[in-house]
Amino acid sequence: MSTPAAPQPASYEAVIGLEVHVQIRTRSKVFTRVAAGYGYEPNTLTDPVVLALPGALPVMNRAALDAIIKAGLLLGCEIAPVCKWDRKNYFYPDSPKNYQISQYDAPVCRGGSVEIELPGPARNLMGEHKRIPLTRIHLEEDVGKLNHGATESLVDYNRAGTPLMEIVSEPALQSGEEAYAYLTSLRATMVQGGISDCDMEKGQLRCDANISLRPVGSTTLGTKVELKNLNSISFVRDGIEHEIRRQRSILERGGRITQETRDYDGMTGTSQSLRSKEEAHDYRYFPDPDLMPVVIDAAWQERLRAECPELPFDRQRRFLADYQMPFTQTSVLVWDRPLADYFEAVVRLGAAPQAAGNWIINDLRRELAAAGLDPAASRVSPANLVALLRLVDSGAVLNAAAKEVFVEMFATGDSPDAIADRRGLRAAPTDSGELENWCRDAIAGNAKAAAEFRSGKDGAINALKGPVMKAAKGKANPKVVDETLRRLLATG
Amino acid sequence: MTSSTTPLHYLSLAEATAALAAGRVSSAELTDAVIARAEAVEPRLRALLSADPASARAQAQASDARRAGGGSLGPLDGIPIGLKDVIAVRDQPLTAGSRMLEKFISPYDATVTRRLREAGAVLYGRHNCDEFAMGSSTENSAFHPTGNPWALDRVPGGSSGGSAAALAAGEALATLGSDTGGSIRQPAALCGVVGLKPTYGRVSRFGLVAYASSLDQIGPFGRTVEDVALVLQAIAGHDERDSTSVGAAPEDFAAALAAPSAPRRLGLPREYFGEGLDPEVAVAVERAVTHYRELGCEVREVSLPHTPYCLDTYYVLATAEASSNLARYDGIRYGHRCAAPRDLHDLYFRSRAEGFGAEVKRRIILGTYVLSSGYYDAYYLRAQKVRTLVRQDFLRAFEQVDALLTPTSPIPAFRRGEKANPLAMYLCDIYTIGANLAGLPAMSVPCGFSRAGLPVGFQLIGKPLGESELLAIGHAYDRVHQWGRRHPNL
Numbered sequence: 001m002s003t004p005a006a007p008q009p010a011s012y013e014a015v016i017g018l019e020v021h022v023q024i025r026t027r028s029k030v031f032t033r034v035a036a037g038y039g040y041e042p043n044t045l046t047d048p049v050v051l052a053l054p055g056a057l058p059v060m061n062r063a064a065l066d067a068i069i070k071a072g073l074l075l076g077c078e079i080a081p082v083c084k085w086d087r088k089n090y091f092y093p094d095s096p097k098n099y100q101i102s103q104y105d106a107p108v109c110r111g112g113s114v115e116i117e118l119p120g121p122a123r124n125l126m127g128e129h130k131r132i133p134l135t136r137i138h139l140e141e142d143v144g145k146l147n148h149g150a151t152e153s154l155v156d157y158n159r160a161g162t163p164l165m166e167i168v169s170e171p172a173l174q175s176g177e178e179a180y181a182y183l184t185s186l187r188a189t190m191v192q193g194g195i196s197d198c199d200m201e202k203g204q205l206r207c208d209a210n211i212s213l214r215p216v217g218s219t220t221l222g223t224k225v226e227l228k229n230l231n232s233i234s235f236v237r238d239g240i241e242h243e244i245r246r247q248r249s250i251l252e253r254g255g256r257i258t259q260e261t262r263d264y265d266g267m268t269g270t271s272q273s274l275r276s277k278e279e280a281h282d283y284r285y286f287p288d289p290d291l292m293p294v295v296i297d298a299a300w301q302e303r304l305r306a307e308c309p310e311l312p313f314d315r316q317r318r319f320l321a322d323y324q325m326p327f328t329q330t331s332v333l334v335w336d337r338p339l340a341d342y343f344e345a346v347v348r349l350g351a352a353p354q355a356a357g358n359w360i361i362n363d364l365r366r367e368l369a370a371a372g373l374d375p376a377a378s379r380v381s382p383a384n385l386v387a388l389l390r391l392v393d394s395g396a397v398l399n400a401a402a403k404e405v406f407v408e409m410f411a412t413g414d415s416p417d418a419i420a421d422r423r424g425l426r427a428a429p430t431d432s433g434e435l436e437n438w439c440r441d442a443i444a445g446n447a448k449a450a451a452e453f454r455s456g457k458d459g460a461i462n463a464l465k466g467p468v469m470k471a472a473k474g475k476a477n478p479k480v481v482d483e484t485l486r487r488l489l490a491t492g
Numbered sequence: 493m494t495s496s497t498t499p500l501h502y503l504s505l506a507e508a509t510a511a512l513a514a515g516r517v518s519s520a521e522l523t524d525a526v527i528a529r530a531e532a533v534e535p536r537l538r539a540l541l542s543a544d545p546a547s548a549r550a551q552a553q554a555s556d557a558r559r560a561g562g563g564s565l566g567p568l569d570g571i572p573i574g575l576k577d578v579i580a581v582r583d584q585p586l587t588a589g590s591r592m593l594e595k596f597i598s599p600y601d602a603t604v605t606r607r608l609r610e611a612g613a614v615l616y617g618r619h620n621c622d623e624f625a626m627g628s629s630t631e632n633s634a635f636h637p638t639g640n641p642w643a644l645d646r647v648p649g650g651s652s653g654g655s656a657a658a659l660a661a662g663e664a665l666a667t668l669g670s671d672t673g674g675s676i677r678q679p680a681a682l683c684g685v686v687g688l689k690p691t692y693g694r695v696s697r698f699g700l701v702a703y704a705s706s707l708d709q710i711g712p713f714g715r716t717v718e719d720v721a722l723v724l725q726a727i728a729g730h731d732e733r734d735s736t737s738v739g740a741a742p743e744d745f746a747a748a749l750a751a752p753s754a755p756r757r758l759g760l761p762r763e764y765f766g767e768g769l770d771p772e773v774a775v776a777v778e779r780a781v782t783h784y785r786e787l788g789c790e791v792r793e794v795s796l797p798h799t800p801y802c803l804d805t806y807y808v809l810a811t812a813e814a815s816s817n818l819a820r821y822d823g824i825r826y827g828h829r830c831a832a833p834r835d836l837h838d839l840y841f842r843s844r845a846e847g848f849g850a851e852v853k854r855r856i857i858l859g860t861y862v863l864s865s866g867y868y869d870a871y872y873l874r875a876q877k878v879r880t881l882v883r884q885d886f887l888r889a890f891e892q893v894d895a896l897l898t899p900t901s902p903i904p905a906f907r908r909g910e911k912a913n914p915l916a917m918y919l920c921d922i923y924t925i926g927a928n929l930a931g932l933p934a935m936s937v938p939c940g941f942s943r944a945g946l947p948v949g950f951q952l953i954g955k956p957l958g959e960s961e962l963l964a965i966g967h968a969y970d971r972v973h974q975w976g977r978r979h980p981n982l
Binding site for chain 2: 048051054055056057058060087089091096097098282285286289291292
């Protein structure tokens, strides 16, 4: 008996856009002189402007505008000729003025893109690269923080007025994995550009995701759901994947998606509805009459362009091409700007890139991590690392000894030569007759092994090396010992 | 009218400065005189919302000590000056005439306050005003009305009615008000004193309770044009705390008065002399025009064709800005909070319902409406365009003339309660609003009295940042007539 074939379920694809808020690292707040900061006693980073006292007026902090222009230049955005401010009106206790100073129809940055790399087929192989186009980046002020108790809510305005960028992507991402890659790349760009520390635990980077599904091949957008409170990059990925599954299962059952805002709980991997579209605000945007438009001229842009670092992916391509390094080495270095800068300083002094890369990635990073230091705080100067590499290369210090020398270089900042001398870590001289004498003694002392070697058993030479190394107290270069033994065995 | 016969509280600021410099009077005596005068007239006039005589006396003693040490800070040192209660003074109440701020004490000084302190002025008296500076009669004060010193049953004008009345009654030697659509000039005219609204941005707004940010401007009241120039000198200038303050080169406004006054070209905008102008006001202003002709000025009629749209434009822009500016009064951080709120919405709704008066609510609702989605282009955006046209009207007129001369108010002081219809009240500002929309300096100068003994003023409107010329033109008339030196029988 046959049953009619079940209708083939439509195949859906996800369309995802991200709104990322990045706090700009400035000394003072965006519209007043009071300090910006995290972790202070509640309501200590306030003044009449932050508290919106009667008569207080905002005055723009140029450092915040510098930062967003720099972000725009790094991401290839078009920079507006004029920075203009608007008021976004809505009542909420975390907003002291009950309007937020923001940018509505004239963001500082339009267009641009974030380059991302998807996971490769293996850890040592580069993955696929994509460019995720941006809609806009605008500048605004952060709001305060509400702390809800059982019977009352408290407000802390320390965060209120911290400069904030909103980076809006086009709906061009297709998966949680892409969102993860997008945020990783964006965060590195912001951190390396000196724009923000992007510490998500401190709320310096916050992400909302707009997610909709549509049948594969369709060009229209489905009903979108906004996912909020995604407070780590992994939660963004997981929350998006969860939401895609949720929507797909509704659609496959023939249901409809409700336009709403949902709250994703990364700990439980579940989400729940916060509000539906009917409660959407009319923000009554209008130009802020307290702030004058600021002209951003070419000279200003050029000054900031000169401060822009090379982007991580650009640097990686250059490292691969210029230094012939393995992909895995580049993918460690380029995401850590101080480390990559240090690496390049060492290479510029004449070190072989791969060897330098190994020392920096393995030894320097290990010591830095153990000491809890940044690369910039390392006491191993590039010149000293190059000197150590030369000692190893020439055989003057053996690899194992060099590791010891490096640890002491890190601890003291002394030169490798001084340490090798002080600690007696130099290899035995290879050009003196001493080594040759030890080799002759070893051959004479083990005629059996010598004979076996001469009769073609290559491995027998190893039995002769032990006595030589013992005589050299471990400081002989194994390569030179090997060569010397072979030469003597061939001629003797 | 000389200093030997004039009571201390009725001295002009310039006379008081001279007397202080000559040692004929001390700041303590001047200050005691205005405090005594206030105590005498306040029960009937009610121009003050609060006053701190002890603080004023301490400031006066400090001034006298400075002077005794040979270190006077200038013409304002030791002069009692009062402030409209929309200007922040550290540790003093700042109510803006509203229940919302009835118990609010400002923790900081406005920039003008700081500058007056730096000039040695003795700050005395916080003056009544329409709530949040919205009104033309001071009847919108949440606390009490203020009488007109020339007729106590009549209004002093508004919104800076308390500051004009206090000066006319001798409760200060000069005062500061704020002017968004005429709030300095109209009460100056109705109380018979000089009132100047400077160019937008000439005086810092930092510490001024905002009504409509793009129109608000602080300015002085004085008994003479010269007094106004002396106060302006102290408070004007760029302020890094106000992005809209202009970075104009410093000028000596008082010196500009002494400059030989070349015959100037005055324009009479025909749109300002039409229907609705009280005949007695028209006659008094015409006499002032005649005086200028006699001084050799060339007087010609000009046209400001967009004048009929000024009032509507103003009420769109001012209310839009106000709806946003007043959103901060929510009962959360300071100001009035309703008793036992059930939840956040209840706290917002009842705090604002109880804290704001009817006119403030009317303007918040109007402003919220014109900014709403779907109405923005038709109202706010269009009003901004008309505003540009209004400014162009003025700038075109200034290609032909040096200043415009108009009535300040279409009518003299009206009776309390007479203008119950808000639209009738709004018409009080039809001659003053244009200068706010265009950002121009404008000054009301007293020019006589009606048959009923009510003061009348004319308005001079000047070019952008043209205060020196405007003051010189006003002074040319005022130095002769000195209508502001007359005293009400109070």
